[in-house]
Amino acid sequence: MTRTYGPQHAIEFREVTLAFGDRVILDNVSFEVGRGESKIVMGGSGTGKSTILRLALGLIKPDAGQIFIDGEEITDHNEEQLMRVRQKIGMVFQEGALFDSMTVYENVAYRLREQKVPESEVEPTVRQMLRFVDLEHAIFQLPNELSGGMRRRVGIARALVGSPKIVLFDEPTAGLDPITARTICELALKLRDLENVASIFVTHRLQDIEVLSSEYVTRNEQGDVEFHKENDEVCLVNTRFIMLKDGQIIFSGSDEQLNEAPDPYIRRFLQRRG
Amino acid sequence: MNLLYNTIYQLQEITLLTWRALRSLFRPPMYWSEMLKQMDVLGFGSLAIILLTGTFTGGVLALNSANTLQRFGFTNQTGELVATSLIRELGPVLTCLMLAGRVGSGIAAELGSMIVSEQIDAMRALGTDPVKKLVIPRIIALLLMAPALTVICDLMGILGGLFVAVSQIFQATSVYMASAQRAMTGNEIIGGLLKPVVFGFIIAIVGCYMGLSTKGGTVGVGRATTRSVVVSSILVIFVDFLITKLLIATILGYD
Ligand SMILES: Nc1ncnc2c1ncn2[C@@H]1O[C@H](COP(=O)(O)OP(=O)(O)OP(=O)(O)O)[C@@H](O)[C@H]1O
Ligand SMILES: [Mg+2]
Numbered sequence: 328m329t330r331t332y333g334p335q336h337a338i339e340f341r342e343v344t345l346a347f348g349d350r351v352i353l354d355n356v357s358f359e360v361g362r363g364e365s366k367i368v369m370g371g372s373g374t375g376k377s378t379i380l381r382l383a384l385g386l387i388k389p390d391a392g393q394i395f396i397d398g399e400e401i402t403d404h405n406e407e408q409l410m411r412v413r414q415k416i417g418m419v420f421q422e423g424a425l426f427d428s429m430t431v432y433e434n435v436a437y438r439l440r441e442q443k444v445p446e447s448e449v450e451p452t453v454r455q456m457l458r459f460v461d462l463e464h465a466i467f468q469l470p471n472e473l474s475g476g477m478r479r480r481v482g483i484a485r486a487l488v489g490s491p492k493i494v495l496f497d498e499p500t501a502g503l504d505p506i507t508a509r510t511i512c513e514l515a516l517k518l519r520d521l522e523n524v525a526s527i528f529v530t531h532r533l534q535d536i537e538v539l540s541s542e543y544v545t546r547n548e549q550g551d552v553e554f555h556k557e558n559d560e561v562c563l564v565n566t567r568f569i570m571l572k573d574g575q576i577i578f579s580g581s582d583e584q585l586n587e588a589p590d591p592y593i594r595r596f597l598q599r600r601g
Numbered sequence: 602m603n604l605l606y607n608t609i610y611q612l613q614e615i616t617l618l619t620w621r622a623l624r625s626l627f628r629p630p631m632y633w634s635e636m637l638k639q640m641d642v643l644g645f646g647s648l649a650i651i652l653l654t655g656t657f658t659g660g661v662l663a664l665n666s667a668n669t670l671q672r673f674g675f676t677n678q679t680g681e682l683v684a685t686s687l688i689r690e691l692g693p694v695l696t697c698l699m700l701a702g703r704v705g706s707g708i709a710a711e712l713g714s715m716i717v718s719e720q721i722d723a724m725r726a727l728g729t730d731p732v733k734k735l736v737i738p739r740i741i742a743l744l745l746m747a748p749a750l751t752v753i754c755d756l757m758g759i760l761g762g763l764f765v766a767v768s769q770i771f772q773a774t775s776v777y778m779a780s781a782q783r784a785m786t787g788n789e790i791i792g793g794l795l796k797p798v799v800f801g802f803i804i805a806i807v808g809c810y811m812g813l814s815t816k817g818g819t820v821g822v823g824r825a826t827t828r829s830v831v832v833s834s835i836l837v838i839f840v841d842f843l844i845t846k847l848l849i850a851t852i853l854g855y856d
Contacts, residue, residue, distance in 0.1 A: 424719035
């Protein structure tokens with residue numbers, strides 16, 4: 328199989344290595360995320376999933392290797408050049424990372440205000456985003472008045488404002504009730520299938536994996552969104568997986584391949600189903 | 602050895618942050634409202650402690666100098682002594698030590714918690730340069746507010762001295778004020794304003810650096826706060842010596 332590099336990928340890691348002190352976190356890791364593809368990243372706690380997202384944003388630099396965003400190499404970019412690249416990316420932080428001195432409204436409006444979008448356009452966008460995550464009622468509350476799940480959803484709304492073409496989700500469903508978690512997965516499906524957004528979706532939850540790898544979304548003639556379950560004939564689902572362990576990618580492929588992977592670690596990971 | 606290495610490393614990092622701040626000082630975007638907010642929080646918020654510090658320092662100075670001057674029969678020069686000490690030295694240094702304690706620690710703690718809770722990362726991810734948004738407004742606020750508060754401290758000190766002179770050593774108000782006025786020459790005032798400008802900058806940049814370099818969770822925030830107060834206080838006192846030396850060599854020398 329020949330590997331082609333270049334602008335067809337939304338995100339590409341090429342032989343990326345990163346160590347903190349003498350602890351190697353990522354060891355020669357390569358993968359790519361195509362445009363409109365969802366990449367589910369799995370792996371035990373502390374295997375470097377969040378680190379991968381931080382590298383993709385340019386928040387930290389790799390010790391070796393190259394990182395491309397939208398075909399552009401960002402490895403040696405300075406902060407100013409990175410600012411431009413980050414415009415294309417929305418990031419949902421694992422702990423929310425909301426600005427705690429700002430209201431929910433100001434948090435979600437942050438990116439638009441930074442881009443000097445007139446307030447008359449900011450308000451409807453923010454309200455629409457908050458309706459999307461079902462939090463319009465909390466619009467003028469401060470983050471420390473919200474529950475963990477609400478904070479997570481504000482973080483999602485904040486990341487999605489400005490319609491970024493790449494979205495990085497760091498365990499967006501962890502610790503949420505099944506209905507909210509399902510809503511977040513549906514959101515990811517809509518971004519993938521209707522907006523052609525490329526994403527990295529870090530998760531441990533088998534339900535998320537199930538939804539993201541077996542369902543797809545279309546819009547019918549009336550413009551309504553319809554969810555479909557994948558059957559055997561069609562394979563429209565643009566979701567692929569990687570599994571990290573000990574600094575390496577031990578699996579990369581589709582859900583069928585994942586379910587048939589012989590590796591005992593992967594088998595154990597998936598058998599938590601129940 | 603480790604201490605020496607750390608000190609040099611930190612000075613280098615502080616210089617780098619200073620350089621980054623200066624370079625982007627006038628580059629848009631400017632966060633005007635953030636600047637005003639910081640002036641209010643850092644400057645106006647410190648007014649009460651500066652009023653108290655100034656008043657009592659002036660009072661103590663008057664007590665001590667009158668006591669000494671009495672022996673030589675020069676008590677009518679109490680005002681000049683109080684005013685000179687305040688304008689040259691105690692006003693700037695005490696104001697800025699107070700600011701290092703109250704404001705420098707606050708800056709380090711706030712930015713430190715923002716680091717720990719990934720808010721700085723989120724800011725960068727959303728396309729904001731934390732130096733522009735957080736560091737520069739604090740530097741500008743302190744560059745303006747430290748001299749302003751110093752002037753207030755000086756004035757309150759002179760008034761505190763007046764109160765002591767009138768009530769404790771039974772001096773006439775006019776005698777004290779005439780004497781105090783002799784201390785307020787142009788050069789003295791320039792010297793007395795140069796110091797807080799430099800100190801204000803030191804407090805802001807050290808606080809920001811310590812906050813932004815926080816490592817290791819909430820414990821790290823505590824450490825950053827302490828370190829910010831210690832380092833900026835020491836720097837204030839050390840740089841005060843250098844500036845005084847410079848001023849005496851140039852505009853304040855008597856020869
Ligand atoms: N700033 C840092 N300094 C030192 N070590 C770090 C730093 N950030 C992360 N690490 C280490 O890197 C490893 C990977 O961290 P990372 O946050 O990427 O894990 P993760 O896969 O996201 O885990 P989780 O599922 O628990 O979120 C961890 O072992 C952590 O100890
Ligand atoms: Mg993580």
